[in-house]
Amino acid sequence: MSPEQGAVLLCYHCGNKTFMDLINNHRLVNSDDISDNYVNVQYSVEFVRNWYTYACKVCGEITLKREEWFSEDTHHDGRPILKSQIVYPQVTNKESNMPNGVFEAFEAAIKVRHLDGAICVLSLRRALERMCNDKGATQRNLYRKLKFLADSKILPPILDEMAYILKQLGNAAAHADDVTFDEHLVSSMIEFTQMILDYVYNMPEKLKSVQKLMGVVEGRVID
Ligand SMILES: [Zn+2]
Incomplete structure:
Protein backbone atom coordinates (compact mmCIF):
# COMPACT_ATOMS: atom_id res chain seq x y z
CA MET A 1 0.00 0.00 0.00
CA GLN A 90 3.01 9.94 22.17
CA VAL A 91 4.74 6.62 21.63
CA THR A 92 8.28 5.47 22.04
CA ASN A 93 10.55 4.80 19.08
CA LYS A 94 10.39 1.23 17.78
CA GLU A 95 13.28 1.75 15.37
CA SER A 96 15.80 2.07 18.19
CA ASN A 97 17.87 -0.67 19.79
CA MET A 98 15.02 -1.42 22.17
CA PRO A 99 14.64 -5.21 22.42
CA ASN A 100 11.33 -6.56 21.13
CA GLY A 101 10.12 -7.80 24.50
CA VAL A 102 10.49 -4.32 25.96
CA PHE A 103 8.74 -2.55 23.10
CA GLU A 104 5.96 -5.14 22.95
CA ALA A 105 5.17 -4.73 26.64
CA PHE A 106 5.08 -0.94 26.18
CA GLU A 107 2.88 -1.30 23.11
CA ALA A 108 0.53 -3.66 24.99
CA ALA A 109 0.15 -0.98 27.67
CA ILE A 110 -0.80 1.62 25.04
CA LYS A 111 -3.40 -0.72 23.53
CA VAL A 112 -5.32 -1.07 26.80
CA ARG A 113 -4.81 2.45 28.16
CA HIS A 114 -8.49 3.35 27.68
CA LEU A 115 -9.82 -0.10 28.51
CA ASP A 116 -8.15 -1.05 31.78
CA GLY A 117 -5.79 1.27 33.68
CA ALA A 118 -4.58 -1.48 36.04
CA ILE A 119 -3.59 -3.80 33.18
CA CYS A 120 -1.94 -0.85 31.43
CA VAL A 121 0.23 -0.13 34.49
CA LEU A 122 1.09 -3.83 34.82
CA SER A 123 2.29 -3.87 31.20
CA LEU A 124 4.39 -0.74 31.79
CA ARG A 125 5.96 -2.49 34.76
CA ARG A 126 6.66 -5.53 32.57
CA ALA A 127 8.37 -3.26 30.02
CA LEU A 128 10.61 -1.87 32.80
CA GLU A 129 11.35 -5.34 34.15
CA ARG A 130 12.44 -6.48 30.68
CA MET A 131 14.54 -3.33 30.26
CA CYS A 132 16.28 -4.12 33.57
CA ASN A 133 16.94 -7.72 32.48
CA ASP A 134 18.26 -6.50 29.13
CA LYS A 135 20.65 -4.14 30.92
CA GLY A 136 22.05 -6.93 33.06
CA ALA A 137 20.13 -6.48 36.32
CA THR A 138 19.83 -9.92 37.92
CA GLN A 139 18.32 -8.88 41.26
CA ARG A 140 15.21 -10.70 42.45
CA ASN A 141 12.67 -7.89 42.26
CA LEU A 142 12.00 -4.82 40.14
CA TYR A 143 12.89 -2.33 42.84
CA ARG A 144 16.34 -3.88 43.35
CA LYS A 145 16.86 -4.12 39.62
CA LEU A 146 16.04 -0.42 39.17
CA LYS A 147 18.31 0.45 42.05
CA PHE A 148 21.11 -1.50 40.38
CA LEU A 149 20.58 0.47 37.14
CA ALA A 150 20.63 3.77 39.05
CA ASP A 151 23.77 2.73 40.97
CA SER A 152 25.42 1.74 37.66
CA LYS A 153 24.47 5.19 36.24
CA ILE A 154 22.36 3.59 33.48
CA LEU A 155 19.38 5.46 34.99
CA PRO A 156 19.75 8.96 36.48
CA PRO A 157 18.35 9.36 40.02
CA ILE A 158 15.22 11.28 38.95
CA LEU A 159 14.18 8.57 36.49
CA ASP A 160 14.91 5.99 39.15
CA GLU A 161 12.36 7.73 41.39
CA MET A 162 9.79 7.73 38.58
CA ALA A 163 10.40 4.05 38.04
CA TYR A 164 9.90 3.44 41.75
CA ILE A 165 6.45 5.09 41.59
CA LEU A 166 5.59 2.86 38.65
CA LYS A 167 6.72 -0.17 40.56
CA GLN A 168 4.50 0.75 43.52
CA LEU A 169 1.51 1.32 41.24
CA GLY A 170 2.22 -1.94 39.45
CA ASN A 171 2.19 -3.75 42.81
CA ALA A 172 -1.13 -2.12 43.66
CA ALA A 173 -2.55 -3.22 40.29
CA ALA A 174 -1.25 -6.78 40.71
CA HIS A 175 -2.77 -7.15 44.16
CA ALA A 176 -6.09 -5.53 43.21
CA ASP A 177 -5.60 -2.85 45.84
CA ASP A 178 -8.10 -0.06 46.05
CA VAL A 179 -6.26 2.32 43.74
CA THR A 180 -8.11 4.39 41.18
CA PHE A 181 -6.33 4.22 37.86
CA ASP A 182 -7.82 7.31 36.32
CA GLU A 183 -6.84 8.38 32.81
CA HIS A 184 -4.61 11.20 33.98
CA LEU A 185 -2.62 8.88 36.24
CA VAL A 186 -2.32 6.25 33.51
CA SER A 187 -1.20 8.88 30.96
CA SER A 188 1.46 10.15 33.39
CA MET A 189 2.72 6.60 33.93
CA ILE A 190 2.93 6.04 30.17
CA GLU A 191 4.85 9.31 29.86
CA PHE A 192 7.27 8.31 32.66
CA THR A 193 7.90 4.91 31.12
CA GLN A 194 8.50 6.47 27.74
CA MET A 195 11.04 8.90 29.23
CA ILE A 196 12.87 6.04 30.95
CA LEU A 197 12.93 3.89 27.79
CA ASP A 198 14.00 6.88 25.66
CA TYR A 199 16.80 7.70 28.08
CA VAL A 200 18.11 4.14 28.16
CA TYR A 201 17.65 3.19 24.50
CA ASN A 202 17.06 6.22 22.28
CA MET A 203 19.25 8.98 23.65
CA PRO A 204 22.56 7.12 23.16
CA GLU A 205 21.54 6.45 19.56
CA LYS A 206 20.54 10.09 18.97
CA LEU A 207 23.86 11.25 20.38
CA LYS A 208 25.68 8.88 18.03
CA SER A 209 23.79 10.21 14.97
CA VAL A 210 24.58 13.83 15.93
CA GLN A 211 28.25 12.92 16.31
CA LYS A 212 28.10 11.26 12.89
CA LEU A 213 26.53 14.39 11.32
CA MET A 214 29.20 16.56 12.93
CA GLY A 215 31.84 14.24 11.51
CA VAL A 216 30.44 14.74 7.99
CA VAL A 217 30.22 18.53 8.40
CA GLU A 218 33.79 18.68 9.62
CA GLY A 219 34.93 16.44 6.78
CA ARG A 220 35.81 13.50 8.94
CA VAL A 221 34.06 10.30 9.96
CA ILE A 222 33.43 9.24 13.52
CA ASP A 223 32.84 5.51 13.89
ZN1 LIG B 1 -8.16 4.87 16.62
Missing part, protein backbone atom coordinates in the same frame (compact mmCIF):
# COMPACT_ATOMS: atom_id res chain seq x y z
CA SER A 2 1.54 3.27 -1.03
CA PRO A 3 1.64 6.03 1.56
CA GLU A 4 -0.33 8.24 -0.89
CA GLN A 5 -3.54 6.40 0.05
CA GLY A 6 -2.98 5.27 3.57
CA ALA A 7 -1.41 2.56 5.68
CA VAL A 8 -2.27 -0.18 8.12
CA LEU A 9 -1.13 1.16 11.47
CA LEU A 10 -1.74 0.53 15.13
CA CYS A 11 -3.81 3.43 16.46
CA TYR A 12 -2.24 4.45 19.75
CA HIS A 13 -5.43 6.33 20.67
CA CYS A 14 -7.92 3.44 20.53
CA GLY A 15 -5.60 0.41 20.31
CA ASN A 16 -7.03 -0.87 16.99
CA LYS A 17 -4.76 -1.97 14.17
CA THR A 18 -6.56 -0.66 11.15
CA PHE A 19 -6.23 0.90 7.72
CA MET A 20 -5.87 4.66 8.08
CA ASP A 21 -6.45 7.22 5.35
CA LEU A 22 -3.53 9.49 4.54
CA ILE A 23 -4.97 12.97 4.85
CA ASN A 24 -1.83 15.08 4.55
CA ASN A 25 1.83 14.77 3.55
CA HIS A 26 4.67 17.25 3.94
CA ARG A 27 8.20 16.81 2.61
CA LEU A 28 11.24 18.89 3.47
CA VAL A 29 14.65 18.48 1.83
CA ASN A 30 17.77 20.17 3.14
CA SER A 31 20.81 19.84 0.94
CA ASP A 32 24.33 21.03 1.40
CA ASP A 33 27.36 21.11 -0.88
CA ILE A 34 30.41 19.56 0.67
CA SER A 35 33.89 20.17 -0.63
CA ASP A 36 36.88 18.28 0.59
CA ASN A 37 40.02 20.15 -0.40
CA TYR A 38 42.30 17.41 0.86
CA VAL A 39 41.17 14.89 -1.79
CA ASN A 40 39.75 17.59 -4.07
CA VAL A 41 36.16 16.33 -4.34
CA GLN A 42 32.83 18.11 -4.21
CA TYR A 43 29.48 16.50 -3.58
CA SER A 44 26.13 17.34 -2.07
CA VAL A 45 24.41 15.70 0.86
CA GLU A 46 20.67 15.60 1.50
CA PHE A 47 18.67 15.38 4.67
CA VAL A 48 15.06 14.48 3.88
CA ARG A 49 12.10 14.60 6.23
CA ASN A 50 8.64 13.36 5.35
CA TRP A 51 5.59 13.77 7.57
CA TYR A 52 2.40 11.75 7.03
CA THR A 53 -0.88 12.55 8.78
CA TYR A 54 -3.30 9.61 9.03
CA ALA A 55 -6.88 9.46 10.34
CA CYS A 56 -8.11 6.36 12.21
CA LYS A 57 -11.35 4.93 10.78
CA VAL A 58 -12.36 3.53 14.16
CA CYS A 59 -11.93 6.48 16.54
CA GLY A 60 -11.30 9.35 14.09
CA GLU A 61 -8.12 10.48 15.87
CA ILE A 62 -4.99 11.61 14.04
CA THR A 63 -1.62 9.83 13.84
CA LEU A 64 1.46 11.71 12.65
CA LYS A 65 4.37 9.67 11.29
CA ARG A 66 7.78 11.08 10.41
CA GLU A 67 10.26 9.41 8.08
CA GLU A 68 13.74 10.73 7.62
CA TRP A 69 16.94 9.79 5.93
CA PHE A 70 20.35 11.28 5.42
CA SER A 71 22.12 10.57 2.14
CA GLU A 72 25.42 9.84 3.92
CA ASP A 73 23.86 7.34 6.29
CA THR A 74 23.50 4.26 4.09
CA HIS A 75 23.20 0.47 4.08
CA HIS A 76 26.05 -1.59 2.58
CA ASP A 77 24.33 -1.53 -0.83
CA GLY A 78 24.16 2.29 -0.83
CA ARG A 79 20.45 2.68 -0.01
CA PRO A 80 19.86 5.41 2.61
CA ILE A 81 18.85 4.13 6.05
CA LEU A 82 15.22 5.12 6.51
CA LYS A 83 14.18 6.07 10.03
CA SER A 84 10.48 6.01 10.72
CA GLN A 85 8.75 7.16 13.88
CA ILE A 86 5.24 7.86 15.15
CA VAL A 87 5.56 11.38 16.60
CA TYR A 88 1.90 11.77 17.57
CA PRO A 89 0.27 10.41 19.64
